[in-house]
Amino acid sequence: MTRKKVKLAFITNDSARKATYKKRKKGLLKKVSELSTLCGVDACAIVYSPYESEPEVWPGPVGVQLVISRFKRMPEMEQSKKMVNQEGFIKHRIAKANEQLRKQCKENREKEMTEVMYQCLTGRGIQDLMMADLHDLGWLVDQNVKKIEKRIEFLKKMAPPQQAKPPTTPPGEPSMPVDGIPRTGWFNQWMNNPGQNKGSGSGNEMTMKFHENHNFMWSSAFFP
Amino acid sequence: MTRKKVKLAFITNDSARKATYKKRKKGLLKKVSELSTLCGVDACAIVYSPYESEPEVWPGPVGVQLVISRFKRMPEMEQSKKMVNQEGFIKHRIAKANEQLRKQCKENREKEMTEVMYQCLTGRGIQDLMMADLHDLGWLVDQNVKKIEKRIEFLKKMAPPQQAKPPTTPPGEPSMPVDGIPRTGWFNQWMNNPGQNKGSGSGNEMTMKFHENHNFMWSSAFFP
DNA sequence: ACATCTATTTATAACTC
């Protein structure tokens, strides 16, 4: 788990597997001993490797015997209860992994569309985008506009209008002058009335570039 | 182990211990399963906690039984061999910790003396330093001088002398103009002949400040 | 094969809700 995220599967390369085995066995035994010390519980670990004739154990054979005998003394019924526990453990892990997958996909998609958006700002056409892409792009643009508006509101409160000092732009956020022109929901508004050109000359560079430079054609073919 | 490096000892706070137990048990079982998967070995872990009536195990009671029976089948003699293994494990860890301790002490000492050195450069006297401190301080100064010389050599090679462009100083290293005056081992030289003032007017700011501002008295009382 | 180093991932202590 470093230098590269390792795939959780049998390592086919023999020497790599052995190296990993040694490192991880050491780490594992350390973990058992720590758990035992920190929480004052009885615990043991047994590992059979093809590299040693005897199993490698913690906390030594005697301790292992003690823990084992305690385990063996349990009725079968109770023992199998833990089987569920084990299954639950795996299930939980699967559920969690799925959750992560979902999040990651969403994040990827957002990054993808951000890339597309920036390309649009530097001359890319959007004729070849599919409906789904256009939809997400629109959403993304609106998100950005919302951010900008928030920022504008913030700056208005900070700096009284007559002062009009140039704001410092925090890194990572798009910069925009505080010109006091409201743009609330422009994208959605425009979606609903694509033909209605306000002609206000407000000069929002981002949005102007967005539909001036290209054959902009979100027609009824796309929005029936 | 985070937010704070935790001391490896029984956690007295009950709720903290339980929280730690849950987290670490989970981590431990994950580790066993990973080791088993990645390296294709049989392994098991058993943990008895006061928090559950049954032991928590990996890889489920049946798997544990298998591993245990394999372990039990071994003759006593061979089992106890692993006892040594366990001892060796601990011994190795102790040796390693000692090694780390030594390194850390050295590092600490160096930082300490670096601090003193900088204090000297901004007006601190050295009358109250002990022999050992003075010795180490001297060593440190020499190290720095050596670094500076290396840098000078490097810059000489990079920039031909007639060009004399001002060098960019890498962060963390003391800055010094490339004036071509050799200073090899000045500290040791001077140690051997403290009275011999070269009077070259070379203007090494660091060293000048070092013995001009204070009652500099490394006499024969200190160097017999 | 083994120890060491470094970049990165993983585990997790303390915090928050």
Place this chain on the structure above:
DNA sequence: TGAGTTATAAATAGATG
């Protein structure tokens, strides 16, 4: 209490000697 978050320590994959 327990689940989720964050900052930091620990584990470790891959490289190197």
